[in-house]
Amino acid sequence: xxxxxxxxxxxxxxxxxxxxxxxxxxxxxxxxxxxxxxxxxxxxxxxxxxxxxxxxxxxxxxxxxxxxxxxxxxxxxxxxxxxxxxxxxxxxxxxxxxxxxxxxxxxxxxxxxxxxxxxxxxxxxxxxxxxxxxxxxxxxxxxxxxxxxxxxxxxxxxxxxxxxxxxxxxxxxxxxxxxxxxxxxxxxxxxxxxxxxxxxxxxxxxxxxxxxxxxxxxxxxxxxxxxxxxxxxxxxxxxxxxxxxxxxxxxxxxxxxxxxxxxxxxxxxxxxxxxxxxxxxxxxxxxxxxxxxxxxxxxxxxxxxxxxxxxxxxxxxxxxxxxxxxxxxxxxxxxxxxxxxxx
Numbered sequence: 207x208x209x210x211x212x213x214x215x216x217x218x219x220x221x222x223x224x225x226x227x228x229x230x231x232x233x234x235x236x237x238x239x240x241x242x243x244x245x246x247x248x249x250x251x252x253x254x255x256x257x258x259x260x261x262x263x264x265x266x267x268x269x270x271x272x273x274x275x276x277x278x279x280x281x282x283x284x285x286x287x288x289x290x291x292x293x294x295x296x297x298x299x300x301x302x303x304x305x306x307x308x309x310x311x312x313x314x315x316x317x318x319x320x321x322x323x324x325x326x327x328x329x330x331x332x333x334x335x336x337x338x339x340x341x342x343x344x345x346x347x348x349x350x351x352x353x354x355x356x357x358x359x360x361x362x363x364x365x366x367x368x369x370x371x372x373x374x375x376x377x378x379x380x381x382x383x384x385x386x387x388x389x390x391x392x393x394x395x396x397x398x399x400x401x402x403x404x405x406x407x408x409x410x411x412x413x414x415x416x417x418x419x420x421x422x423x424x425x426x427x428x429x430x431x432x433x434x435x436x437x438x439x440x441x442x443x444x445x446x447x448x449x450x451x452x453x454x455x456x457x458x459x460x461x462x463x464x465x466x467x468x469x470x471x472x473x474x475x476x477x478x479x480x481x482x483x484x485x486x487x488x489x490x491x492x493x494x495x496x497x498x499x500x501x502x503x504x505x506x507x508x509x510x511x512x513x514x515x516x517x518x519x520x521x522x523x524x525x526x527x528x529x530x531x532x533x534x535x536x537x538x539x540x541x542x543x544x545x546x547x548x549x
Contacts, residue, residue, distance in 0.1 A: 221433030250279025438494025
């Protein structure tokens with residue numbers, strides 16, 4: 207699959223998630239089978255570009271290519287300027303955010319709120335495409351099915367975006383009104399795919415290899431984007447890739463493998479955020495990694511009291527060492543279909 211002149215390693219994408227898909231997490235997911243990852247959204251407001259949060263999000267030092275940056279805002283000129291700002295800092299793909307359902311984003315009419323104002327949404331697309339074209343940088347768009355159940359306008363907006371020069375489109379199978387509640391629906395994604403000539407990516411509730419195959423078969427999408435299911439389980443990408451290629455489920459990773467991946471991720475995380483912020487922001491990643499494991503909740507409660515990166519790293523390593531004494535492979539929930547593979 208190609209995105210502009212960029213050849214992607216595979217068609218499994220990491221969804222952009224604010225506060226989650228920073229550079230260390232994207233790197234981890236790419237190591238474990240993702241072919242493409244989109245950054246946390248970067249604001250189009252120039253006055254915030256020098257803030258610590260934005261400067262971290264715009265830091266791609268050492269990142270495995272391709273580097274894709276998502277931008278968010280409501281002013282076409284500002285969005286175009288933001289695209290160029292990020293291209294100058296290494297972005298090889300610019301993604302426009304019209305999918306975020308967060309209230310703080312939608313309250314300023316950004317994210318999925320833009321789907322309520324199709325003329326403005328289209329002007330933003332046109333402005334960003336015009337800014338990126340001379341640099342040879344493809345522009346992609348992430349959206350939802352619509353603002354609410356009565357206003358599902360993804361198909362109409364997708365057609366207009368394709369005509370305006372969008373190179374790839376991702377559709378999350380929920381409305382803004384749903385947030386992340388209820389079940390994602392894929393009929394709208396399938397309709398968009400059938401109508402467009404550019405690649406279409408299916409997103410929403412893809413949490414297992416079997417679900418990935420079902421969504422592909424239903425939508426005929428060109429690629430899959432996985433978000434929340436990768437939190438604490440970034441190896442889902444290699445599991446999905448193996449299943450789609452062979453029809454067979456991979457055995458769970460060994461406890462030693464997970465220990466190594468998590469410790470390397472934490473060291474990379476501390477390197478980006480420093481001691482004070484690093485130890486605190488790492489807690490969610492550790493919590494996701496241990497939440498379903500035996501004794502995970504008790505460990506998370508203890509770990510959340512640790513104030514030092516060094517001590518946090520030692521605690522995580524020791525906890526997984528203890529787990530490895532009882533389990534060679536990662537223990538699975540009783541209802542997991544791969545349970546027999548742990549024997």
